[in-house]
Amino acid sequence: MENIREFGSQPSNSSNDGSIVVEAQIVDTNSQQNVQPTTAVPAKKRKQVDSRSRVWDHFERITDASDVTIVFVDGPGFRKFILVACPMFKIPSRWTISRDISLIYEEERLKGEYIAKALETCLLDWGIRNVYTITVDNTSSNDTSLGFLKKKLLSWGTSTVKAKYIHMRCIAHILNLVVQDGLKYCDVSVKKVRKAVRYVRNSPARLKKFKDLSSWIGIELKSSLCLDVPTRWNSTYLMLQSAISYQKVFEAFEESDSSFKSDLGESVPDFLDWESVKSLVEVLKCFYDMTIRISGSLYVTSNAFFSEISDLYCLLNGLVEVGGSVKLMGLNMKAKFEKYWGK
Incomplete structure (x- = not known):
């Protein structure tokens, strides 16, 4: 039987740390004399990429035991940097950062649905059910809102060419991106x-x-x-x-x-x-x-x-x-x- 142990007190289903050690142990005591001891499988060493930036000429590089540069928010190098730059700042853990990013995503997704529902209300009030395109800028919330609205138009059964061209980008915005x-x-x-x-x-x-x-x-x-x-x-x-x-x-x-x-x-x-x-x-x-x-x-x-x-x-x-x-x-x-x- 193999026993898998992950360093740290955080849940074992996370893959952010990457510091996993696998140890193989023999549990059959009756056949212990006939079985050779199994060696531990070392953790896979990540390839070290040489930094080409001249910034490292002015900083001390801190590495772990496997000679890999530590860049996580829990790493001593980053904490030392923040301690010098802003001693009063409290560094959140990577778990907190991951949770906050998920919350921001959910908030932005809801904003897109709010926009879609507002457009749906306007179309119903105006008596418009057959829509060819809706022109918006290139923000990510518009992708969500128009995706939601496209499903509504398809459910009404009145969309043109199955709402294939419902999401039209602003020509002035695209022209700016092109140049x-x-x-x-x-x-x-x-x-x-x-x-x-x-x-x-x-x-x-x-x-x-x-x-x-x-x-x-x-x-x-x-x-x-x-x-x-x-x-x-x-x-x-x-x-x-x-x-x-x-x-x-x-x-x-x-x-x-x-x-x-x-x-x-x-x-x-x-x-x-x-x-x-x-x-x-x-x-x-x-x-x-x-x-x-x-x-x-x-x-x-x-x-x-x-x-x-x-x-x-x-x-x-x-x-x-x-x-x-x-x-x-x-x-x-x-x-x-x-x-x-x-x-």
Whole structure:
């Protein structure tokens, strides 16, 4: 008979700890002389993965007896870290964390059902039973609510194509996700221009000198030099668009300010960088104009935006056919598009 013992006082059906030792014992005393003693089966050693982060150069790595780094909330390394960072914080056990996550899930699931019941009440009050699509954003609660509502529509027996397309994502939201995925793979030219813009804007004296050079060269524009917010792709488009207009000013600034090149080093944008950014701006302009058209409408219907969705798909196919870095960006955008609207 095998006796299985798990370390700790917690229930044995959990698999979070992983520290299980199996011991085999012989219980037949009559045949004890004829049976060789069974050796203990060691616990399976987990493979240690080498950390590539330079963060570990500044911290002490704490391992257990099997030379495995301890990363659970019950581990001494994490507790030592919290004791230094916030001595007053009481660390919950992994059992408490697991329970809290389950409670949060149940609360969010109920919120989705509440939304579905509210939609059901509205449809009944309005006398609407035949629904083709419902347009929502991409939050997880909407998946639950529309799944619940889909079952209701099917039970009514009045749904179109068996409510297959009932869950329609917001086109503006999906367009934002598509472009964000594409910009993750933008080339270094965008980063160089961003650093150049940040360098000028970080000092009032530099910004004044930049404006004086702009007036001396004869570039008078209504749009000022702006810095983007990386999480908002449309602000990146506006930053690059304004920076291109001041390309000659940046070149003159580099010649007149010795610290500009010494501080930025190889991050100073050259002619090829500006040409690359111009190509990217032409692509982003199509998405920006589409966003303006979509956001400017107060009457959102599927038939009104079907052409916009088709235009977006054709635009992504065109990017893939271009080749080079633009092709890579187009492939990632198209993958995000097909995740939601591939069918």
